[in-house]
Amino acid sequence: MQTLSEENYLKIIYNLDKQGVKKVTPTAIAKALLNNPASVVDMLKKLVEKKLIAYDKTKGAKLTSAGKVIAISVIRRHRLWEVFLAEKLAYEWDQVHDIAEQMEHIRSPDLADRLDKFLGFPKYDPHGDPIPSANGEMVSVCRLMLEEAAVGKTYKVIGVKDSNPEFLQYLKRLDIGIGTTITIKEKITFDNSLMIQIGKNRQMSVSRIFSQNLLICE
Amino acid sequence: MQTLSEENYLKIIYNLDKQGVKKVTPTAIAKALLNNPASVVDMLKKLVEKKLIAYDKTKGAKLTSAGKVIAISVIRRHRLWEVFLAEKLAYEWDQVHDIAEQMEHIRSPDLADRLDKFLGFPKYDPHGDPIPSANGEMVSVCRLMLEEAAVGKTYKVIGVKDSNPEFLQYLKRLDIGIGTTITIKEKITFDNSLMIQIGKNRQMSVSRIFSQNLLICE
DNA sequence: ATTAATTATTAGGTAAACCTAATTTTAATC
DNA sequence: GATTAAAATTAGGTTTACCTAATAATTAAT
Numbered sequence: 059m060q061t062l063s064e065e066n067y068l069k070i071i072y073n074l075d076k077q078g079v080k081k082v083t084p085t086a087i088a089k090a091l092l093n094n095p096a097s098v099v100d101m102l103k104k105l106v107e108k109k110l111i112a113y114d115k116t117k118g119a120k121l122t123s124a125g126k127v128i129a130i131s132v133i134r135r136h137r138l139w140e141v142f143l144a145e146k147l148a149y150e151w152d153q154v155h156d157i158a159e160q161m162e163h164i165r166s167p168d169l170a171d172r173l174d175k176f177l178g179f180p181k182y183d184p185h186g187d188p189i190p191s192a193n194g195e196m197v198s199v200c201r202l203m204l205e206e207a208a209v210g211k212t213y214k215v216i217g218v219k220d221s222n223p224e225f226l227q228y229l230k231r232l233d234i235g236i237g238t239t240i241t242i243k244e245k246i247t248f249d250n251s252l253m254i255q256i257g258k259n260r261q262m263s264v265s266r267i268f269s270q271n272l273l274i275c276e
Numbered sequence: 277m278q279t280l281s282e283e284n285y286l287k288i289i290y291n292l293d294k295q296g297v298k299k300v301t302p303t304a305i306a307k308a309l310l311n312n313p314a315s316v317v318d319m320l321k322k323l324v325e326k327k328l329i330a331y332d333k334t335k336g337a338k339l340t341s342a343g344k345v346i347a348i349s350v351i352r353r354h355r356l357w358e359v360f361l362a363e364k365l366a367y368e369w370d371q372v373h374d375i376a377e378q379m380e381h382i383r384s385p386d387l388a389d390r391l392d393k394f395l396g397f398p399k400y401d402p403h404g405d406p407i408p409s410a411n412g413e414m415v416s417v418c419r420l421m422l423e424e425a426a427v428g429k430t431y432k433v434i435g436v437k438d439s440n441p442e443f444l445q446y447l448k449r450l451d452i453g454i455g456t457t458i459t460i461k462e463k464i465t466f467d468n469s470l471m472i473q474i475g476k477n478r479q480m481s482v483s484r485i486f487s488q489n490l491l492i493c494e
Numbered sequence: 495a496t497t498a499a500t501t502a503t504t505a506g507g508t509a510a511a512c513c514t515a516a517t518t519t520t521a522a523t524c
Numbered sequence: 525g526a527t528t529a530a531a532a533t534t535a536g537g538t539t540t541a542c543c544t545a546a547t548a549a550t551t552a553a554t
Binding site for chain 2: 146147148149156157160161164165166169172173176
């Protein structure tokens with residue numbers, strides 16, 4: 059049985075690794091957790107003892123399979139609660155993270171599974187991140203930035219990259235939410251803006267900044 | 277801002293007082309929290325410093341108005357989550373307490389209010405305890421044991437006294453749940469059993485033990 | 495390759511919330 | 525009212541998860 063803090067470390071190590079960080083170092087972890095590298099070193103030792111990670115100065119921290127199981131289940135809980143908060147309690151995309159950060163640590167054998175069922179087995183959280191299934195599998199990520207979309211194709215909005223409140227506010231005003239369909243009409247090369255069609259009949263131009271922040275899926 | 281542990285102490289002090297304990301002593305609190313009286317004394321000092329309780333050897337611990345506000349809000353969150361777990365996630369009455377014990381400490385300004393709304397502003401939790409409203413008011417407890425019911429009258433089931441799993445199982449088999457209507461047909465004095473009507477057409481006899489465990493409201 | 499800068503680690507410390515064991519206080523009983 | 529039992533308190537310790545400051549080890553830059 060692991061503590062709340064241990065769960066957070068495992069989750070962060072998993073996430074950093076997933077984000078493609080070549081070496082998961084104490085400093086990187088400290089930055090993510092907003093704490094001190096010295097504290098991280100302490101905890102890494104503890105996690106090594108518990109056989110939840112392997113740590114090697116030169117290779118950084120790596121989850122063992124036991125550690126990975128825990129990390130994924132924490133992530134699963136986090137993302138399920140995010141869906142709950144957004145969908146059932148009408149929170150905005152940017153408000154759900156901090157609360158889910160707390161809720162992910164609630165422990166009870168089948169809570170996540172019941173929640174999953176209650177929510178209708180969602181595949182993605184409100185940020186477009188895939189939700190691991192009960193057995194720890196994640197759907198292969200169908201997820202690209204609007205910027206990477208191909209002209210002529212139609213996509214569905216699945217989330218945002220950075221949950222900047224202003225951006226979310228703006229999306230809301232445009233009536234763009236999860237599931238909204240977007241068709242790419244034209245790429246304007248000179249400023250990298252895009253002419254898109256939202257839903258069936260609305261057309262508009264969006265900036266590169268915009269298209270780098272919206273996540274879509276075919 | 278108070279810690280999780282402080283919240284638990286305030287809640288317990290509130291509950292002990294409500295249960296009619298004449299003097300809320302360190303030993304009583306320790307018994308309720310399954311910890312040591314010495315630890316309780318430590319914490320009581322801290323709570324006095326924070327002006328959340330008044331403590332006097334001879335009178336025991338008493339919540340200040342600030343302490344009461346916190347205690348009631350913890351209780352509100354606890355009971356709302358219990359409703360959520362029972363109603364939305366299909367937990368049995370006896371399974372919700374331990375999970376709600378954890379969820380009650382999730383902090384976020386308006387989470388409880390949103391949850392309350394989502395649940396349709398329930399008045400009682402699955403144990404028949406009243407849920408404080410957002411401003412801290414609790415409905416006057418409409419709650420009596422089936423044993424105390426009057427012949428001829430019709431009541432609604434609001435909860436159980438002791439959440440004994442066997443009893444809950446039995447209720448389930450009888451298709452008795454929260455909201456089920458029960459009409460008292462006859463009191464059998466020789467063994468204190470009751471002839472009741474469940475819903476519209478089912479009649480059956482229940483033992484005194486049974487009727488001392490089911491909570492109802494007119 | 496040596497110096498400078500960055501990282502990692504160790505040493506020693508703190509705060510929260512517990513604990514045990516000893517002591518004092520209060521209450522109960524004869 | 526003295527004795528005994530129970531409860532409250534104090535003293536001193538532990539664990540978890542942090543911290544700062546100092547040192548050691550890497551990595552980068554001249």
